Amino acid sequence: xxxxxxxxxxxxxxxxxxxxxxxxxxxxxxxxxxxxxxxxxxxxxxxxxxxxxxxxxxxxxxxxxxxxxxxxxxxxxxxxxxxxxxxxxxxxxxxxxxxxxxxxxxxxxxxxxxxxxxxxxxxxxxxxxxxxxxxxxxxxxxxxxxxxxxxxxxxxxxxxxxxxxxxxxxxxxxxxxxxxxxxxxxxxxxxxxxxxxxxxxxxxxxxxxxxxxxxxxxxxxxxxxxxxxxxxxxxxxxxxxxxxxxxxxxxxxxxxxxxxxxxxxxxxxxxxxxxxxxxxxxxxxxxxxxxxxxxxx
Amino acid sequence: xxxxxxxxxxxxxxxxxxxxxxxxxxxxxxxxxxxxxxxxxxxxxxxxxxxxxxxxxxxxxxxxxxxxxxxxxxxxxxxxxxxxxxxxxxxxxxxxxxxxxxxxxxxxxxxxxxxxxxxxxxxxxxxxxxxxxxxxxxxxxxxxxxxxxxxxxxxxxxxxxxxxxxxxxxxxxxxxxxxxxxxxxxxxxxxxxxxxxxxxxxxxxxxxxxxxxxxxxxxxxxxxxxxxxxxxxxxxxxxxxxxxxxxxxxxxxxxxxxxxxxxxxxxxxxxxxxxxxxxxxxxxxxxxxxxxxxxxxxxxxxxxxxxxxxxxxxxxxxxxxxxxxxxxxxxxxxxxxxxxxxxxxxxxxxxxxxxxxxxxxxxxxxxxxxxxxxxxxxxxxxxxxxxxxxxxxxxxxxxxxxxx
Numbered sequence: 001x002x003x004x005x006x007x008x009x010x011x012x013x014x015x016x017x018x019x020x021x022x023x024x025x026x027x028x029x030x031x032x033x034x035x036x037x038x039x040x041x042x043x044x045x046x047x048x049x050x051x052x053x054x055x056x057x058x059x060x061x062x063x064x065x066x067x068x069x070x071x072x073x074x075x076x077x078x079x080x081x082x083x084x085x086x087x088x089x090x091x092x093x094x095x096x097x098x099x100x101x102x103x104x105x106x107x108x109x110x111x112x113x114x115x116x117x118x119x120x121x122x123x124x125x126x127x128x129x130x131x132x133x134x135x136x137x138x139x140x141x142x143x144x145x146x147x148x149x150x151x152x153x154x155x156x157x158x159x160x161x162x163x164x165x166x167x168x169x170x171x172x173x174x175x176x177x178x179x180x181x182x183x184x185x186x187x188x189x190x191x192x193x194x195x196x197x198x199x200x201x202x203x204x205x206x207x208x209x210x211x212x213x214x215x216x217x218x219x220x221x222x223x224x225x226x227x228x229x230x231x232x233x234x235x236x237x238x239x240x241x242x243x244x245x246x247x248x249x250x251x252x253x254x255x256x257x258x259x260x261x262x263x264x265x266x267x268x269x270x271x272x273x274x275x276x277x278x279x280x281x282x283x284x285x286x287x288x289x290x291x292x293x294x295x296x297x
Numbered sequence: 298x299x300x301x302x303x304x305x306x307x308x309x310x311x312x313x314x315x316x317x318x319x320x321x322x323x324x325x326x327x328x329x330x331x332x333x334x335x336x337x338x339x340x341x342x343x344x345x346x347x348x349x350x351x352x353x354x355x356x357x358x359x360x361x362x363x364x365x366x367x368x369x370x371x372x373x374x375x376x377x378x379x380x381x382x383x384x385x386x387x388x389x390x391x392x393x394x395x396x397x398x399x400x401x402x403x404x405x406x407x408x409x410x411x412x413x414x415x416x417x418x419x420x421x422x423x424x425x426x427x428x429x430x431x432x433x434x435x436x437x438x439x440x441x442x443x444x445x446x447x448x449x450x451x452x453x454x455x456x457x458x459x460x461x462x463x464x465x466x467x468x469x470x471x472x473x474x475x476x477x478x479x480x481x482x483x484x485x486x487x488x489x490x491x492x493x494x495x496x497x498x499x500x501x502x503x504x505x506x507x508x509x510x511x512x513x514x515x516x517x518x519x520x521x522x523x524x525x526x527x528x529x530x531x532x533x534x535x536x537x538x539x540x541x542x543x544x545x546x547x548x549x550x551x552x553x554x555x556x557x558x559x560x561x562x563x564x565x566x567x568x569x570x571x572x573x574x575x576x577x578x579x580x581x582x583x584x585x586x587x588x589x590x591x592x593x594x595x596x597x598x599x600x601x602x603x604x605x606x607x608x609x610x611x612x613x614x615x616x617x618x619x620x621x622x623x624x625x626x627x628x629x630x631x632x633x634x635x636x637x638x639x640x641x642x643x644x645x646x647x648x649x650x651x652x653x654x655x656x657x658x659x660x661x662x663x664x665x666x667x668x669x670x671x672x673x674x675x676x677x678x679x680x681x682x683x684x685x686x687x688x689x690x691x692x693x694x695x696x697x698x699x700x701x
């Protein structure tokens with residue numbers, strides 16, 4: 001087997017373990033490239049049957065239109081059941097004060113909405129597209145990662161996980177997060193997308209966009225961010241290397257219009273994927289670890 | 298392009314994380330923003346910081362749990378599991394080492410072989426790790442002297458022999474300065490072997506594919522469009538053909554594969570490692586956990602098995618009156634420990650009788666299961682010869698077993 005076949009086989013095996021070991025799994029889907037890859041892998045894992053669990057989008061309300069459109073198309077095309085739960089509703093329900101920064105991100109609040117949805121539907125496993133290669137806290141996570149009753153990750157008390165034998169036993173109220181593409185790098189994802197001819201939202205390819213420059217990063221002009229007179233608006237050829245939402249993801253200057261061009265661009269880039277694009281990781285040295293401790297994906 | 302998985306083991310402060318950082322750095326696999334985020338001492342970057350991802354790890358300068366890192370060269374793709382060295386985190390080290398082709402055991406040249414070197418070697422022996430590279434590190438601190446390397450090598454040879462380690466390679470290195478890591482060091486002209494990266498680039502990763510065919514059933518579901526039962530599973534060894542008559546274990550029934558699907562395609566033959574979907578001529582006695590085998594080559598199928606065990610739980614002992622859950626690939630049964638035949642002394646590696654087992658101990662046990670388990674010896678079919686023990690009360694994975 002070459003490495004892509006090996007990574008694919010590993011992911012498919014994990015998907016089948018999820019279906020066999022859990023009563024009510026859900027796949028977390030945002031319309032981004034990694035969760036799109038998950039849907040394609042799941043479809044392959046269960047063919048000729050359809051995917052035996054629903055997908056859920058935890059919606060910050062600050063989405064890129066293109067990602068939402070793509071999400072709905074893929075769900076329809078694959079005949080999936082889509083659940084959408086909105087951060088907006090959690091804000092109202094709990095009387096949470098909206099963030100008021102220049103880029104008022106609801107990223108951290110997603111954990112509250114996610115945990116509520118887990119309780120509402122009784123999901124015992126949430127399938128996520130986290131990759132160990134993305135971020136240093138994620139690099140520490142198991143394929144099967146237990147969240148306690150409050151949704152917290154316990155990084156200092158993870159279960160042993162040997163070979164491909166996954167222990168899916170959890171207590172009532174606990175929740176498993178499962179990461180089938182743990183061992184994939186950004187480049188592996190793109191190579192596989194090329195190999196399997198997987199469609200992605202247009203955001204991942206070069207397009208013209210009106211942006212402001214904030215802390216050296218290109219942020220798309222939208223109704224969700226606060227723009228004042230001092231901001232300089234630029235129209236640039238950009239693409240997104242990761243897609244969170246419009247308040248937490250930065251665009252990069254790019255002329256890469258095809259998968260091949262994107263792959264070439266990533267190969268020569270001297271900046272990491274999240275380092276280049278994720279504002280939510282820059283809050284502190286352990287921003288991801290902190291969010292994971294609170295129930296984040 | 299092939300994938301090679303390796304792990305770094307050794308005592309705390311022997312330089313495991315530094316070596317991982319060095320390999321990533323030398324192969325140009327660290328991006329600028331990641332380099333900027335790690336601390337520096339003067340102009341030297343703290344290479345260990347690249348892999349220590351948790352706040353307490355960075356603060357304390359120790360690795361607590363496995364950190365996975367990825368890099369590639371023109372030849373191969375690599376997955377590194379950077380393992381903790383501290384005794385209490387050995388259970389995490391076992392997790393990281395379970396899937397690797399190569400275990401690099403670092404030895405601080407100034408301290409020589411320590412109790413952790415021995416323990417990690419014992420783990421390599423338990424897991425039957427394909428290659429063990431003994432990297433004698435910090436050679437720079439001893440003026441790159443050959444005699445230190447030689448004496449450590451001689452001492453380790455006797456360990457390797459006693460533990461029956463497979464292929465053992467010795468390399469003198471300085472992870473900090475990069476000697477013999479990704480290029481041959483001019484500081485050690487007396488060393489004629491490969492540098493570490495050259496070894497990793499060239500070592501054989503072929504998994505042996507002898508022995509009889511085995512197919513394990515993972516998940517079953519009904520295809521609503523046809524009303525037929527679909528069996529999702531994996532070929533564990535060699536190959537299994539469409540139309541081949543197979544025996545189902547533990548039920549003993551005979552079945553015929555009528556349809557074979559891998560990915561989106563129908564197949565005639567499926568090979569080891571492939572995830573497949575089957576339609577069978579009968580649904581009798583086939584379920585998750587079933588092993589399908591050729592009529593002429595049955596696995597062992599009993600309620601008693603003798604296995605090597607590595608105990609991984611610090612709180613629960615290997616209590617002979619307690620019920621546990623045994624899982625081998627997808628088979629599962631309630632089980633009890635009937636006897637501890639012997640424990641392997643972690644220092645002398647002698648076999649000795651003990652009353653119970655504690656965390657990080659390797660032993661041989663007799664396990665009695667509630668339902669028959671179909672298993673093989675490691676040499677016949679590795680994937681059907683290894684398992685975990687789960688405590689039904691805490692749901693923790695408390696031990697790993699290997700059937701030799």
